[in-house]
Amino acid sequence: KQEVTQIPAALSVPEGENLVLNCSFTDSAIYNLQWFRQDPGKGLTSLLLIQSSQREQTSGRLNASLDKSSGRSTLYIAASQPGDSATYLCAVRPQGAQKLVFGQGTRLTINP
Amino acid sequence: NAGVTQTPKFRILKIGQSMTLQCTQDMNHNYMYWYRQDPGMGLKLIYYSVGAGITDKGEVPNGYNVSRSTTEDFPLRLELAAPSQTSVYFCASSYSSSLGLSGNTIYFGEGSWLTVV
Numbered sequence: 690k691q692e693v694t695q696i697p698a699a700l701s702v703p704e705g706e707n708l709v710l711n712c713s714f715t716d717s718a719i720y721n722l723q724w725f726r727q728d729p730g731k732g733l734t735s736l737l738l739i740q741s742s743q744r745e746q747t748s749g750r751l752n753a754s755l756d757k758s759s760g761r762s763t764l765y766i767a768a769s770q771p772g773d774s775a776t777y778l779c780a781v782r783p784q785g786a787q788k789l790v791f792g793q794g795t796r797l798t799i800n801p
Numbered sequence: 802n803a804g805v806t807q808t809p810k811f812r813i814l815k816i817g818q819s820m821t822l823q824c825t826q827d828m829n830h831n832y833m834y835w836y837r838q839d840p841g842m843g844l845k846l847i848y849y850s851v852g853a854g855i856t857d858k859g860e861v862p863n864g865y866n867v868s869r870s871t872t873e874d875f876p877l878r879l880e881l882a883a884p885s886q887t888s889v890y891f892c893a894s895s896y897s898s899s900l901g902l903s904g905n906t907i908y909f910g911e912g913s914w915l916t917v918v
Binding site: 693698723725730731732733734735738778780787788789790791792793794 | 805832834841842843844845846849851857859860891893906907908909910911912
């Protein structure tokens with residue numbers, strides 16, 4: 690059974706720092722991995738989607754990497770801003786499954 | 802630019818009552834999903850649909866029912882509400898050209914907050 694873990698559960702950093710959020714999964718047989726952002730009281734917004742054949746994806750100040758063999762993904766946020774404060778979730782789509790398996794999320798706070 | 806629309810946003814139910822959470826999408830996506838999110842937890846899949854007339858159970862289907870009569874709509878029915886169903890419910894949709902492909906970005910609605918008392 691696929692399990693996704695995100696550590697730490699919460700992270701607080703000063704504005705301007707570069708930071709890395711971690712995601713690990715137990716089964717490397719995946720179609721893709723997706724990072725989402727969730728603001729309080731809101732739904733999830735997709736940030737980056739990495740297909741299983743890819744190593745990384747970039748969007749603006751965000752860079753997500755995927756190491757399928759080790760079951761790890763990282764989300765790198767450069768030059769963090771208070772507006773980046775949110776909960777970040779990663780999710781994998783297992784091969785042969787029509788669903789996403791989510792981690793519990795990392796609640797990120799950027800302090801001005 | 803509606804995307805995925807869920808109603809109601811908030812609802813309080815008494816134990817044993819029934820209700821339907823509505824979900825509609827205007828992106829012509831074939832896949833639709835219902836997830837629930839409990840505090841501090843990730844999302845758990847309740848039901849999903851790969852197209853009109855086809856639905857299947859997810860990880861936590863007990864106490865829920867769904868139907869998919871059109872491509873656009875995917876309502877979630879709670880028949881006999883229980884306190885364990887207090888949660889935030891998210892509807893989502895995506896497009897895949899056929900089963901087994903890697904799939905595309907999934908889009909979420911803004912959520913429905915349900916409290917059962």
